[in-house]
Amino acid sequence: MDYLWTPWRYAYVSTAEKARSCVFCDAVKLGNDEKARIVHRGQQCFVILNTYPYTPGHVMIVPYAHLDELQKLPSEAASEMMVLSQRMESVLRDLYQPDGINLGMNIGKAAGAGIAGHIHMHVLPRWVADANFVSVVCETRILPETLDVTWERMTKALSS
Template identity: 40%
Template sequence: MDNLWSPWRSSYITSSEHRLADGCFLCAASRSDVDRQGALVVASFPSTIVVLNRYPYNAGHMLIAPRDHVGNLAEIPAHVSHEIMDVTQKALRVLERELHPHGVNVGANLGSAAGAGVPGHLHIHLVPRWNGDTNFMPVIGEVKVVSEQIEEMWARFTEAFSNVAST
């Protein structure tokens, strides 16, 4: 799919969730006293959090981010980068278990020129994919996802992460 990453540059996304007046939504989600459901946090680890994308490109679209507000993948400490990969593996197991995707896009937009909505805070996108989903994805992406679907996914993924984390 040619334009896989382009939806994350949309003005709809950058003008809302990713542009909180009081700062970075990933930093807010990383706080220990965060409203996990409100912030869509499905799992948290010593240096890393996992949140559902509020404007998913496909059902189950997750973001994996370091707790610290760092944007440069090349400069994050080794133990954090290792944890990000470990958590990415856990997240892939959650997707397999809950949604049985045919494939998953794993990737990051580094810098505004690459399409990052929040260039200052690194985040890895995990987008589950199904054969033939390219035609309906633009329809279900972004604005069409209703809050009940997100809340149901939040509950399912929160439960699933607690199970895969202990295996």
Template identity: 40%
Template sequence: MEDAAHLAGVPDEFQRLWTPHRMAYIQAGPEPLRHECPFCEAPKHPDAERLIVARGETAYVLLNLFPYNSGHLLVCPYRHIPTYDEATPEEVAEIGALTQIGMRVLRQVSHCDGFNLGMNQGAIAGAGVDAHLHQHIVPRWNSDANFFPIIAKTKALPQLLGEVRETVANAWPA
């Protein structure tokens, strides 16, 4: 294998963080799905295309396009509702069950040490998509907090979203 110093280009002090999955946003132009709800739109497409890992009767699970960590899942009801108190008892039960399964699957495939679970309801509470209820499942590792997010406001994600989706979907119980 050749030493990088002998390849074309001028060496500089910059580090490169390759994130090829972000090309989808660049190619889609500014604010893709600005006029449609991404969580209503996703189930209308093939699972791999929209990063869906599992589908239930009233809710489904997909990878977050803007993950805090590799394997960051979202559990969404199919119905377009903004807050948890508007969910039916069936939706609440399935969101809870899918969350538990998601945690078990992530523990199995990524060997995480813990989780952050949460629902940001309303723009004022930090919801990126405030019109459609969704539960976050963020896997955490003892060593996942390093200087990047604190100093450089950058998250280093070791796997591409498509690879994570395939791993999680394949491990999801039938």
């Protein structure tokens, strides 16, 4: 086997990784919560719609702090994350009448995190028949609601 010795490539890859901006940090800085699809801003964490939802109503609870591990998160932010999880469970139950709720975090790329640099908690409503033939076989998900409509309904529910 031949090896290509490319130390310059490591420098390029590691700086490219650092320079890349973070979608969560960018969303907070955007200054337009409707465009950023932020539905709630708390003291330590905010709630944002998932741009590629698994089911309608799929949100993420994200600390403002750009951290890649849960253990690095200060306990006040971790507590607020859990309080907001309860709040979102209640909002999702009211708005979507799901049969169940998925709540969870993927920490690190190997664990399936799409945005590995900034931890986030997924909260999504589930129905008995949602993991159906279409989504399993065709990698296609049927979303009966646009993100604009979800944003509208959710901000209204959260402000009442």
